[in-house]
Amino acid sequence: MPQPKYRKIAVIGYRSVGKSSLTIQFVEGQFVDSYDPTIENTFNKMVFVNGQDFHLQLVDTAGQDEYSIFTESHSVDIHGYVLVYSVTSMKSFEVVQSLHDKLLDMVGKIQVPTVLVGNKKDLHMERVIKPEEGKKLADSWGAAFMESSAKENETAVEVFKRIILEMEKADGNAPAAEKKCAVM
Numbered sequence: 001m002p003q004p005k006y007r008k009i010a011v012i013g014y015r016s017v018g019k020s021s022l023t024i025q026f027v028e029g030q031f032v033d034s035y036d037p038t039i040e041n042t043f044n045k046m047v048f049v050n051g052q053d054f055h056l057q058l059v060d061t062a063g064q065d066e067y068s069i070f071t072e073s074h075s076v077d078i079h080g081y082v083l084v085y086s087v088t089s090m091k092s093f094e095v096v097q098s099l100h101d102k103l104l105d106m107v108g109k110i111q112v113p114t115v116l117v118g119n120k121k122d123l124h125m126e127r128v129i130k131p132e133e134g135k136k137l138a139d140s141w142g143a144a145f146m147e148s149s150a151k152e153n154e155t156a157v158e159v160f161k162r163i164i165l166e167m168e169k170a171d172g173n174a175p176a177a178e179k180k181c182a183v184m
């Protein structure tokens, strides 16, 4: 059996967008309704994706805004980024754009494995950001995009599977189907 691949992922975004809720839904399979602002938490989880075991270390960061200064925990040893906004908050969508710019400045690269996530998609009446707007932004970054609800286990799992695939792509390990397309 091949050894599990160790991958460290940072979950970043404005306050109260659901970073902790998504992470806890993925790691523990439950939704926490209360709001308890995070300072910083790290979670470990083993997953099996694409025929490979991964040991994920998830860094659930404190909510940031456009004035936040990124600390070492946002860059040292991080293999991939989950950038979260809430589809109910224009401010969080603006902030995620400035966080992405800062992130690239800090790591000194033009692209890093990233999934842009529009969370709280279950709050239909409060939605202010359309899926197309999120997709357009992610495309401009060369990142993956999806919407999620931390209330549903399925979409939380999907978020972390997507970032694994993005990290694998960056390592030159695209899934078999994609490799086939590239040859054609």
Ligand SMILES: Nc1nc2c(ncn2[C@@H]2O[C@H](COP(=O)(O)OP(=O)(O)OP(=O)(O)O)[C@@H](O)[C@H]2O)c(=O)[nH]1
Binding pocket: 013, 014, 015, 016, 017, 018, 019, 020, 021, 022, 032, 033, 034, 035, 036, 037, 038, 039, 061, 062, 063, 064, 119, 120, 121, 122, 123, 148, 149, 150, 151
């Ligand atoms: N309806 C709904 N509520 C959500 C969802 N995700 C999070 N929430 C709620 O939104 C609030 C904030 O969620 P958190 O997960 O604490 O947000 P956070 O981004 O970690 O917040 P900070 O620690 O301040 O950065 C909580 O009351 C959650 O229950 C979602 O997908 N749908």
